[in-house]
Amino acid sequence: MTRFRLLGEVTIDGRPLATSHASVLTVLSVLLINVNRVVRTEQLVDDLWGERLPAKPRDALYSYLSRLRAALPPDISVRQRSGGYVLQADPGSVDLHRFRALVATARADDQDRVATLTEALALWTGEPFTGLTAPGLEATRPALAAEHLAARLDLHDAQLRLGRHAELLPLLHPLAEEHPHDERLARQLLLTLTACGRQHDALCHYHSLRERLADELGVDPSPETRQVYQRILDGPPTTSAVPRELPARPGHFSARAADLAALTDATGEGPVVISGPGGVGKTALALSWAHDHLDLFPDGQLHLDLLGFTPSGEPVPAADALQRMLAGLGVTSVPDGVDARAALFRSTVADRRMLLVLDNAADSAQVTPLLPGTASCSVLITSRDRLYGVITAVGARALPLTTLSAEDSRLLLAERLGTARLDAEPVAVDELLTWCAGLPLALSAVAGHARMRPGFGLAVLADELRDESDRLQAMDFDDPVASLTVVLSSSYRALEPDHARTFGLLAAAPGPDISLECAKALTGNPRVRGDLRTLERVSLAEEHLPGRWRMHDLVRLYGQANAAPPDLSESLNRLTNHVLHTAAAADRLILSSRRPITLTPCFTVPLAFEDRAAAVAWFDAEHRTVLALQRVADDTTSWQLAWALDSYHQLGRRHMDDFVAALRHGLAAAQRLNDPTALLVLHLLLGKQRLNVNAFAEGERHLRAALVFAEAQNDRWRRVAALITLSHVLQQQGDPLAGLEVALDALTLTRSLGSPAWEAEAITTVGLHATKAGKFDVAEEHCREALTTSMALGDREAEAMSRATLGSVLHATGRHAEALSSLGAAAALFSELGSRFQEALAVEQIGDTLLALGRTAEAGEAYRRALPLVEQRQDSSLASRLRLKIGARSAQDR
Template structure:
């Protein structure tokens, strides 16, 4: 929706070009009081004062809220919101408010050194005025604001008049200046402007007479004489001083116009264009913007688009040079060659150009001094190539494009870096629209969507795809989509029509400059299992020490071949990945290193989360160059690496690395349980079970048990029981008492979901007996707690409490926080079933707190469920509602539909 808010005249609002009704005068006061500080909070007291002043009604706040409600209804496209003690009118662009736009244009006019452009900006600002500001509003605030805006208007009128006089437009100014001088008879600046215009139009006597009139009025009304400037102007008019003539541009000044044609089919980049405008604003120095990005990302197109849009800001010309920093067909342009070219464009005869490069650069700086020039240095290789081409005096602006970051320009010359990234979906679609045509794209929406996805917002790839479509007008776009679909041939398709300018050629220019370490890391990053990679995984992938890998990554980022979307995580564009992977040497060995890195690191993280977790006994050597990690914060590490771990498991299965695929499932058991990602956990263990089929019987038993637990957490009980029975059979055959104990424990938990507490107690008791036989102290605590849980559910509270007490002793002895939290949950259930609701609430809340500290959010939903029942037993219905609402949100997040429905029913009953 387009919005226009006008206050430089009557207060008006337009929504999509149609006027909106603001209501009566006092309601207009409210709107204006918010709009004058658009996007800022106006405190309620201040708002009341602006609307009524000292005459505010007794219930001003209530009346104000009524007006705000009416305004919201009348202005559906605008947001009037309550914020921290006040209200704010929110708009996407503050310049939709004419007061803000007026101030913006005036500021720009006052900071530009080009008089013609400054006049245009002033004129745009003055045209916004439709009459008296805030017309019809009469509060003290409105009157004071109107006076302030009138002073700003008068100042702008005086400023633009000075510029018009400077440009020799005095002839048309006289009527306007006569009127202004009459309106402001004591303003000496207005008087001086009229006197100068009269003098230049041959009306010297009238100019002198006006001076005498002003001098007499000042003496009569203020008892003062004219100021120094007006007296000096009077004297110069008396003597016809030549300094009063219109300044003239030197006749021999050459105005270069070296910009190439504007880019065709340009689309999007609104944010980047705005950032360039901000970076190149005239601040009294030489502003420099450095556009950085990969080859083919559209740096040159962006620079030229901005330069042509702002060409009027540089009336003294534009200089442009392609420095060929990454051109395979020619060596880079030397600074001396570029300077000589600039001097020729500025009208310097070749024989007048000195031979010494430093002298050439000095002459160049002298020639551009005092001029308003834009200098575009395209495709720069490094800082040394750019520095001699920088102007040395204010008035000029410089745009540099490069694949390298050119940090020296930032640190030494204050350049503003601008990273050119890929186009978003709408921008990419607009580019194809501009090149191929809207009708043709609309005829094949599915093919177009696939082409956009396969080009990935990469401007060069999109342009090449558009070119192929243009030169084959009779061919369906679906054929082009088919050609691009195969990753192994995609680059070839994008290179076919113009091999020297395709994606491969563009990337080869950058690749050929890399050192051995940089090339190794770059090519192997094309094999990354997930979307991105961290330093530790990259070091294992490359088989290099972490320090050398980190340096190579930094160098590649400087060359715009990789990027960090988040700190410490590196990624490539899909097309760059394809190119890199095609250049990789011994890719299978590199993939093996990184897959084992992820598998071993996941196991290490799992052991930190649960030191008692029984790791499958298997021995496989770590490949040379692989450097597994022991995560210090496993939950955070798993959060970051989750997608990469899933991709690594997929690659392991594809290559037949079965043990690594199984380890990747086993190493994430505790993480997925604590995060409540049960659907993902099931998929992980389906892959783990497929890998286990190629391993020993014990590994298969573990896979069946974990699959059973995964099914049970999704309430897929028949599948869960079937898998757990398979696991029990395997471990009984193998005589593995420890694994039998863990599997009986799992079976007890599954049968609980069927409300078969007797059967659950039977399996929990068997699990406890086995734990006692093998002397595993921690497992003894776990199984005692499990037995106490089912005893409590069966109403045997005394014996349940004793088992829970012994379990708590074990966990506190072993400093096992997870076990202690679990046992507090059991004690809470025992207390709640025994009618000791206050004790139950205490136990549940302590358990919730401990689980939160551990990052285990799976069980917290059930704990809030039970906490709600205990609170209800205490008669605290509001607290019970809050607990159950919390449980409902967590059940919903975990996609536990049966629990979601049950919780909704409980809340409904509570109502």
């Protein structure tokens, strides 16, 4: 096929035309622009000469047409039609028309889009109709240049979504200089500079653009451009790290080629619901495909087990799921409520090429709030439910999984047991495949059982399945749990008695998984690791993290129904006792000054921790297990577990939704017991927790209830704690004088207790509220007294609080240099102690003091230093305040 080039020097098959006369080339160009369409003679004349006509324009045109026909290849003709001329050729043979076709057909998938647009732009080898100056071609060039620029910008957008900022940046600068008023191009440069860590350059470019538009066009930047600028000012909503949350690739996954291809075809076309019975391989399919296509998701992958069909717990509420995903994205401030969190999640992932795997979903109501709002984010959802609501509401693609074919089932067994072993007993293998009925989890369990007895023929295992007549009804696949029971019973009965007991206990243990130490407590067996390894070999348990085991939910269901040992209740009590006393030991290391409670007697061996970091790490690992145990524990242990969780949850304000639920569960247990001490402790903890999340009215109710119980029991220590916390609540509610009065009551009471540490805290609290009330002399006197006391005690936390409060007093009274010294020392101490929230408050006050001194640039740096310190805090007030101050400083700098 003859190929024509217009986007550069006009050529045919890469060579100049036999005639080099400019007018002949102009006629060819006009006819090719309108290929297969009649071009009127008047238009050809106008395009050739415009208003500067020769003496006989039509005669000259006929001459050029004749010379053109002679120069064209034999398969290309120029024919005369009524009123004009037409050049007949395949539009795809003309680079201009091929360019337009490629641009028009660029797919929504950004990988394909980049490839297609790159191919289209490669057709441009220079200025269209290079060297030709006819009026018609001169008039056409600007429109073609606009098409070329639009295609380049489309390509840039796709490259930005794919995260190719570094390779794009060198191309954008010269292009922006060529098109100084193009705001779409300017926005691309702003985003690219920011993504490359050059926020300052991005802001400078915006200011230059704004001034240029105002001076040269008399307009302001568009709302879209101003929005990009504001996003740069606000800073990134996530950490620099890209989330990589996918669990490990499933082993032995060679089947389901058609399903894998279906997932590939669905990429970029909305969520995919992978549904099917338990154990059919939904999660394995999703993870295998995800690991094979990581390159499609340069902005990361999120994975969340929604616990929709997990015997050991309730499905994850949508609000909690959103909180966890936002945390995985590094979002620093998470609002309350499903709708607010869902909106923030959609905004955070809107411009990202990410993969979201929502595993084990319960129903459509759980999933719908978790879905992104744009097609740039691909979503795989696995569930036993078909999720018709999601399919209907958002047009998700359904991918229902059936059991494996006989061929794929045989392949799975061959991968586990070896082809030679299968070939040696074809009849037994056929029978095993019949019993398993294509359920991947059942096949895995059979293979594990066979591996445990390498000296036994596969016919022995087939006989065991066949001979157990009570299992025939269980092969009804209307009930996937019963179907799996066929295989699991065989694996279970092959276990040694000790291993079988461990299996039953693990199945009954609350929580998503279990650590080795907890398994030792549960079983009472210090050598339980061997049992766990045995269970793993026969696919009844899995060590999914070093030292942590879990069961597939169907295996757990089977164990709960069929393998509960006679000492189950005693074993669960032993596990709960171990966790309670270990949590209490960890709590003491996190906050040693905390008033202890009398725990239920310890009859296990709790863990000991080397330091505070080890204690926090234990809570990080066991947090969900502790919460699950609290739900099934007796009332006394339940409220004591809530107490033991306090220091960990308050540290960095982590998991506050979980903590308030645990406290309320503990309070309900205390009310059932009608235990005054428990009620005092839980009301006090809830009062403190509600203060920390700005729920002041509810906090005040709990604290006043705590005071009633404290007075009734003459518990002066907890009365002091309640008074100090209540003083903060009153001050936060806008009544610093009332807060000061309550703090003075607390101070009077602490002086009678003979505890310098508590006295120092009360003195500091008085100083804080006196500052807020404008009583600076009283405030400074108490702050300096508290500082002296805390330093004498070596209490670094109390010293830090005293220095921070004193800094506030000094700032308020205009002694800014002294304030900077005191606040700087406080911030350093909080940093050493790991108290990120208090450190952020101190650094914020440093910024305020620098601002009062007129050192605005340094103040802005202080606010920017404080902001990352509150990334774990759930309420957004401090983070929002810091962002406002940072934005104000940036605006002032302009």
